[in-house]
Amino acid sequence: MSSEFDYDLVIIGAGVGGHGAALHAVNYGLKTAIIEAADMGGTCVNRGCIPSKALLAASGRVRELRNAHHLKSLGIQVGNVEFDRQAIANHADNLVSKIQGDLTNSLKRLGVDIIRGWGKVAGTQKVSVTTDNGEKTITAQDIILCPGSVPFVPPGIEVDGKTVFTSDQGVKLESLPQWIAIIGSGYIGLEFSDIYTALGCEVTMIEALDVLMPGFDRDIAKLAERVLIAPRDIETKVGIYAKRIIPGSPVVIELADFQTKEDIEVLEVDACLVATGRIPATKNLGLDSVGVELDKRNFIPVNDSMAVLSDGEVVPHLWAIGDANGKMMLAHAASGQGIVAVDNILGKGKKVDYRSIPAAAFTHPEVSYVGLTETAAQELGLAEGFEIATSKSYFKGNSKALAENEADGIAKVIYRQDTGEVLGVHIFGLHASDLIHEASAAVANRQSVQKLAHLVHAHPTLSEVLDEAYKRAIAS
Numbered sequence: 001m002s003s004e005f006d007y008d009l010v011i012i013g014a015g016v017g018g019h020g021a022a023l024h025a026v027n028y029g030l031k032t033a034i035i036e037a038a039d040m041g042g043t044c045v046n047r048g049c050i051p052s053k054a055l056l057a058a059s060g061r062v063r064e065l066r067n068a069h070h071l072k073s074l075g076i077q078v079g080n081v082e083f084d085r086q087a088i089a090n091h092a093d094n095l096v097s098k099i100q101g102d103l104t105n106s107l108k109r110l111g112v113d114i115i116r117g118w119g120k121v122a123g124t125q126k127v128s129v130t131t132d133n134g135e136k137t138i139t140a141q142d143i144i145l146c147p148g149s150v151p152f153v154p155p156g157i158e159v160d161g162k163t164v165f166t167s168d169q170g171v172k173l174e175s176l177p178q179w180i181a182i183i184g185s186g187y188i189g190l191e192f193s194d195i196y197t198a199l200g201c202e203v204t205m206i207e208a209l210d211v212l213m214p215g216f217d218r219d220i221a222k223l224a225e226r227v228l229i230a231p232r233d234i235e236t237k238v239g240i241y242a243k244r245i246i247p248g249s250p251v252v253i254e255l256a257d258f259q260t261k262e263d264i265e266v267l268e269v270d271a272c273l274v275a276t277g278r279i280p281a282t283k284n285l286g287l288d289s290v291g292v293e294l295d296k297r298n299f300i301p302v303n304d305s306m307a308v309l310s311d312g313e314v315v316p317h318l319w320a321i322g323d324a325n326g327k328m329m330l331a332h333a334a335s336g337q338g339i340v341a342v343d344n345i346l347g348k349g350k351k352v353d354y355r356s357i358p359a360a361a362f363t364h365p366e367v368s369y370v371g372l373t374e375t376a377a378q379e380l381g382l383a384e385g386f387e388i389a390t391s392k393s394y395f396k397g398n399s400k401a402l403a404e405n406e407a408d409g410i411a412k413v414i415y416r417q418d419t420g421e422v423l424g425v426h427i428f429g430l431h432a433s434d435l436i437h438e439a440s441a442a443v444a445n446r447q448s449v450q451k452l453a454h455l456v457h458a459h460p461t462l463s464e465v466l467d468e469a470y471k472r473a474i475a476s
């Protein structure tokens with residue numbers, strides 16, 4: 001590319017989005033730099049996916065080994081199962097260091113310049129970087145913004161990082177409070193309730209909306225509630241919000257009705273995890289220098305090509321990916337968007353197909369989905385003039401799940417009645433986060449249940465749950 005610039009591409013933010021974009025860019029020979037102000041790897045590697053999955057792996061094993069009833073059904077007996085909280089925390093921490101090192105080395109090895117400092121747009125095709133040694137300006141043919149997100153803490157909630165904390169501190173597992181309140185029943189709240197209950201804590205889950213797991217398909221949420229919440233040491237408060245939280249010992253939580261705002265009760269718990277979503281980290285990015293305004297929720301406005309928009313018009317040579325654009329706040333969505341942005345820099349005319357990007361909650365068992373919920377599919381059908389249908393199959397009819405004696409689970413396929421095209425698939429059950437990818441490929445290729453029902457699945461595998469759902473769809 002052109003040598004009139006210092007770089008072909010400068011990326012602000014070395015989270016998974018920036019990393020994915022950088023690797024793709026150097027594959028195509030772009031001279032690339034990445035600017036990072038804090039931890040290489042961003043949220044996913046340091047405070048998100050990686051440490052939380054390490055904690056879920058260890059705590060899940062404790063739950064499994066302490067489930068005498070389940071083990072006995074398989075003919076196994078174990079003695080007292082003990083664990084060491086600090087050793088579990090170390091497992092997560094060591095994994096973070098390893099993945100952070102691998103990510104940084106992969107960038108270096110491929111010749112990406114890593115610049116440590118705060119990056120800002122400083123006019124068209126210019127970036128200023130503030131480092132310990134002062135400020136410098138570099139030029140780039142194209143700039144990708146990938147500054148990520150931070151936890152959202154609602155007004156009235158005071159976080160001290162010890163007794164009242166967000167997932168940023170939660171992943172460090174510094175304590176195991178006897179009684180912990182979790183504010184929010186989205187995937188972060190659910191995963192932490194899985195970890196805490198497996199390690200013997202009592203949980204009170206507080207959800208402001210009128211249903212638990214509001215982001216999930218209703219059939220999935222209902223079964224997930226029956227398996228992940230009801231039998232565990234979890235009390236739920238729904239339609240109720242934490243109006244005020246005061247850290248200390250005890251932590252004081254003033255609860256009010258979400259609709260009427262009337263005070264309901266005051267809880268005194270040992271600790272509180274605030275898992276009320278995330279907000280974009282889009283302050284002080286210099287966007288005003290190129291006339292870009294953030295949207296109402298402070299996300300960077302982009303189109304499906306990942307180009308940044310100003311008043312609906314594309315700003316040339318400026319792209320934004322990952323959590324900061326709010327399109328789909330997931331690690332793989334961020335890196336997928338990064339690849340699309342680079343492809344478009346190279347003039348390949350790509351768009352992100354959000355419908356085929358899967359999502360998962362790594363509880364025991366897991367929840368996963370891809371595409372539309374039933375409600376969203378119905379709305380689309382109304383708008384575009386088609387009927388939808390659904391087909392369900394159950395893990396209790398699956399030989400592999402029965403062999404494991406873990407047959408709580410469901411797969412639900414939502415499809416167009418006229419063409420059979422799969423619009424969404426939702427799974428709750430053992431290894432749901434792995435099973436979803438077959439459905440994701442089907443949605444990406446806009447395949448029909450008629451076609452999918454004729455694919456042969458290995459027997460006995462959990463994947464036959466989806467096979468069964470497709471077959472039921474064509475039988476109905």
Ligand SMILES: Cc1cc2nc3c(=O)[nH]c(=O)nc-3n(C[C@H](O)[C@H](O)[C@H](O)COP(=O)(O)OP(=O)(O)OC[C@H]3O[C@@H](n4cnc5c(N)ncnc54)[C@H](O)[C@@H]3O)c2cc1C
Pocket residue numbers: 012013014015016017018035036037038039040041042043044045047048049050052117118119120146147148149167171188281284285321322323324329330331332333334362
């Ligand atoms: C507890 C938890 C669990 C999660 N689990 C999963 C999961 O299992 N699967 C999944 O897909 N997603 C998961 N996520 C979400 C996932 O972590 C995010 O979607 C992902 O990290 C977003 O990537 P990103 O590159 O957009 O931003 P980030 O990872 O947030 O990275 C942005 C980086 O930019 C840097 N930065 C910001 N501004 C500047 C600047 N001006 N100059 C220089 N550097 C800057 C930041 O320091 C940061 O390192 C989880 C999140 C949390 C909190």
